Amino acid sequence: MRISSSRARHAAATHRAAAIACALGALGALQACSSGPQPVAEVGSAAYALMPAAGQDPNARRDYQIGPLDVLTISVFQEEDLSLEEVPVDASGSIIFPLIGQITVAGLSSAEVSKLIAEKLGERFLVNPQVSVLIKTSVSQKVTVDGEVKEAGVYPLQGDTSLLQAVAMAKGVSAVAKVEQVVVFRTIGNTRYAAMFDLGAIQSGSAADPQIRADDIVIVGTSGRKVFMRNLLAIAPTLTTGFVAIQQIAR
Secondary structure, eight states, X not given: OOOOHHHHHHHHHXXXXXXXXXXHHHXXXXXXXXXXXXXXOBOHHHHHHHSOBTTOOTTTTTTOOOOTTOEEEEEETTOGGGOEXXXXXXXXXXXXXXXXXXXXXXXXXHHHHHHHHHHXXXXXXXXXXXXXXXXXXXXXXXXXXXXXXXXXXEEEOOSSEEHHHHHHHTTSBXXXXXXXXXXXXXXXXXXXXXXXXXXXXXXXXXXXXXXXXXXXXXXXXXXXXXXXXXXXHHTHHHHHHHHXXXXXXXX
């Protein structure tokens, strides 16, 4: 038995309309799922008490220990020949410094290395040397940036690093990021803590930019509304075709 072309068009249009309804239902379910419970984290002043702003964290560099393959900048006051822009730490955790030779620096802070070099120079070569050591590049100290960023990954800390700078390492947030819900996880002792920050407020200057420490994990949240709109736009051509078909049936 042959089905008339009119009835065939009607069946096809009905099938398309059902497919569209199904797609929209799936999007609604996605939006509902994305608005589930958020990670338990400190917010507001409690978040900043736990993870202070850049430049206000007295422990930010105290815990920093130089490791193999880091690069140091060493300056000796009024001694240009002893001031070096890049001093690599080798795989064994040592550096080679003029006049002194090999020095083991792995596991020491920059202040401790400064004191060590000054003592060795003062023993035979200089009177009261003033030595400054900075961490130019850190390979052993890393931060993990994940969630709704463009390039999630593990990144080396380049000296002092703020939350905004850590997100920038991951090429910024994605189109569906929920910038007001950026969580930083940090392990202190044997306890893991979490604090939530508003990246939008930090970017606008209305909130401080917290200091990131080695081994922190930064997670940028997902906006259910943005996901819904992105997927809705993706099926927009199908929606238009379906609505035209429905209008034709109605006639």
